[in-house]
Amino acid sequence: MDKVAFIGLGAMGYPMAAHLARRFPTLVWNRTFQKALKHQEAFGSRAVPLEEVAEAGVIFTCLPTTKEVAQVAERLLPHLRPGTHWVDATSGDPEESRRLAQRLREKGVVYLDAPVSGGTAGAEKGTLTVMLGGPEEAVERVRPYLAYAKKVVHVGPVGAGHAVKAINNALLAVNLWAAGEGLVALVAQGVSAERALEVINASSGRSNATENLIPERVLTRAFPKTFALGLLVKDLGIAMRVLEGEKAPSPLLRLTREVYEMAKRELGPEADHVEALKLLERWANAEIR
Numbered sequence: 623m624d625k626v627a628f629i630g631l632g633a634m635g636y637p638m639a640a641h642l643a644r645r646f647p648t649l650v651w652n653r654t655f656q657k658a659l660k661h662q663e664a665f666g667s668r669a670v671p672l673e674e675v676a677e678a679g680v681i682f683t684c685l686p687t688t689k690e691v692a693q694v695a696e697r698l699l700p701h702l703r704p705g706t707h708w709v710d711a712t713s714g715d716p717e718e719s720r721r722l723a724q725r726l727r728e729k730g731v732v733y734l735d736a737p738v739s740g741g742t743a744g745a746e747k748g749t750l751t752v753m754l755g756g757p758e759e760a761v762e763r764v765r766p767y768l769a770y771a772k773k774v775v776h777v778g779p780v781g782a783g784h785a786v787k788a789i790n791n792a793l794l795a796v797n798l799w800a801a802g803e804g805l806v807a808l809v810a811q812g813v814s815a816e817r818a819l820e821v822i823n824a825s826s827g828r829s830n831a832t833e834n835l836i837p838e839r840v841l842t843r844a845f846p847k848t849f850a851l852g853l854l855v856k857d858l859g860i861a862m863r864v865l866e867g868e869k870a871p872s873p874l875l876r877l878t879r880e881v882y883e884m885a886k887r888e889l890g891p892e893a894d895h896v897e898a899l900k901l902l903e904r905w906a907n908a909e910i911r
């Protein structure tokens with residue numbers, strides 16, 4: 623098995639890289655280098671300067687956007703070796719990553735977009751879903767290394783993984799907000815949110831928002847910070863570019879993006895995505911309980 627490397631030890635990357643380190647010799651790099659040293663200490667990975675990442679046969683990235691991935695790629699470019707595979711777990715932009723793939727191809731490096739779903743809990747458990755965009759033979763080459771995944775789906779050429787991820791997250795945003803609107807109204811009528819969810823989750827209106835996010839994070843008032851609101855708004859922007867690129871009708875997703883932009887302005891990009899419902903609660907002067 624090749625040596626692997628992981629760049630970006632954030633909320634997702636840190637536990638994802640831990641799964642790699644348990645199975646493969648793993649190099650890690652992070653902008654805030656202490657996190658790389660902490661990872662080395664905890665999981666036996668090796669914290670290295672960025673250039674040394676190029677020693678790995680498979681390089682993983684999990685950064686906020688494709689912009690940061692492209693910046694890191696430019697810094698690494700002089701050191702990269704032909705035949706290296708680059709697995710980008712960032713929820714990125716399809717068009718920008720096609721350009722990045724072209725740039726890396728000049729050095730003989732094969733880029734695959736490989737965003738993930740399943741959240742920080744899935745990253746810790748190693749049960750993420752990976753949606754891969756890239757050539758078939760590259761997908762087969764990297765498949766054995768996806769140690770943090772439970773499900774791996776090859777969805778199309780480069781960019782297709784990012785497009786699927788953006789649409790998935792747009793659906794998360796719709797479901798969460800819509801459930802919030804409905805529950806605020808029910809609470810105002812005197813129905814407890816818990817009882818309402820007991821019905822909805824045994825009925826056709828259920829979603830991950832009603833089954834997991836709202837009971838675990840809103841009803842408890844815990845609102846843990848696992849996935850930043852700013853990142854979800856970024857995903858909604860990508861989803862809109864996918865829809866607009868295809869001239870696809872998008873009245874609902876356009877509106878959804880607007881309400882989350884508003885929530886981001888009101889609550890700040892560092893708020894958790896589920897905290898968007900706090901905005902609804904403010905408007906209604908009621909808590910979802």
Ligand code: NDP
Binds near residue numbers: 631853
């Ligand atoms: P975090 O903000 O927790 O981590 C971001 C990581 O990127 C950190 O390691 C950070 O380094 C690094 N970074 C930021 N800017 C730069 C830069 N300019 N140069 C180099 N490194 C940089 O984000 P997440 O882990 O939550 O998200 C990462 C990606 O995964 C995003 O695309 C997100 O949309 C996606 N995602 C997130 C999920 C979640 O539940 N959180 C679920 C599924 C996908 P530093 O430590 O120095 O700040």
